[in-house]
Amino acid sequence: MADLGERALTAALQALVERNRQLAYTVILRDQYIDELEIELDRLCLEFLVRQQPVAGPLRFVFTTTKINKELERIGDYAESIARQALVVSGLEPQPSYARFIELGNLSVHMLHDAVQAFLNQDADLALRTAAIEERANVLRNLINADLASLSQAGKLPAEALAPLMTVARRFERVTDQAKNLCEEVLYLCTGEFIRHPGAEAFRILFIDGRNACLGQMAEGIGNTLGVPRFVFSSAGIAPCPVDSRAVEFMATKGIDISRHAARSIEQVPNWKHYQVLIALTDEARDAFPPPPTKTICLTWPVKDPTEIEGATGDTEAAFESAYQFLDTHIRELVRAILDNPASDRKP
Secondary structure, eight states, X not given: OHHXXXXXXXXXXXXXXXXXXXXXXXHHHHHHHHHHHHHHHHHHHHHHHHHHOOOHHHHHHHHHHHHHHHHHHXXXXXXXXXXXXXXXXXXXXXXXXXXXXXXXXXXXXXXXXXXXXXXXXXXXXXXXHHHTTXXXXXXXXXXXXXXXXXXXXXXXXXXXXXXXXXXHHHHHHHHXXXXXXXXXXXXXXXXXXXXXXXXXXXXXXXXXXXXXXXXXXXXXXXXHHTOOTTEEEEEEESSOOOOOHHHHHHHHHTTOOOTTOOOOBXXXXXXXXXXXXXXXXXXXXXXXXXXXXXXXXXXXXXXXXXXXXOSOHHHHHHHHHHXXXXXXXXXXXXXXXXXXXXXXXXXX
16 A cells, blocks of 8 residues: 555656656546455454454554554655646646656655554654655645745736646655654554644644735734733745735734734644644635644634725725724634633543
8 A cells, every 4th residue: 555655656746747647647547446445444444453452562553553544545646646736737838847846755655664664663763854844845746835925926927827736745745744644654553652742832823824914914913912821823925925015004003013923834833733723714724724634623714905905095994993803813713612611621
């Protein structure tokens, strides 16, 4: 199953770089084999549990196997998604340089291979070394997104190619996330201890929009002025741009200073993957949500970005006021719901 995943990722990358549509179709069609193996492995694990009733080490082994099984199936889905995006951009001109895509793709395949070897050999040291590489993938994805945004603004990349290529980078980075998850499962298998996620001492809420220039900044500012203990509010964008001056001026009228805020990408938010709540303020922001199953609470708030309103000054001011009232109301209601939840007394 892992071998099929590796080959699918390698082929999807090749299909993208070489604009090989036939190879892309092959990746898409072969994803069903990975799905079939997932079902078979689930059946074998369940049968093992029922027949053998394992304890201690064997129980950890079968539990870890079921978790890794799901991670590998998801990686197959990512390879299929990359192949589909390769089909979208294959006929577009001009094409960007794929050097960093190749580097990120090879890194993801390398991490997946080593993570699986760590599982097969129950090698905790290899798992630790492999998990540490994941941060490099975040850096590469940021560089790719910045390059693509720059090319698009300069007219050197078709508008239709921007979102698909960013999706490709995001999918390869997700593969490294899954590989890191595999490594954490291996560490549990070897030691019997779960890796404690950082950031559990507070309840963390991340607002995500397209550019992190207005809506996310407004929401972060509102949240942080509530002064609720143990709550951390942050914001980020898919393709960050400088904070809009109109947003700064409007928030100042509400007594909220966001003039020192800087736009940032999701990967620039420390430990963003361990935030308890992710809130998408734009449609494209939903792509940042972790795929199910996940313990992260993912919400979408349909609020209009006031910087996109065209018209008289009064229309823009009304749009800012409407967005502010929407965000203020929803944030306060969400915080009250969290504080009223009995589980929040036990763990933030």
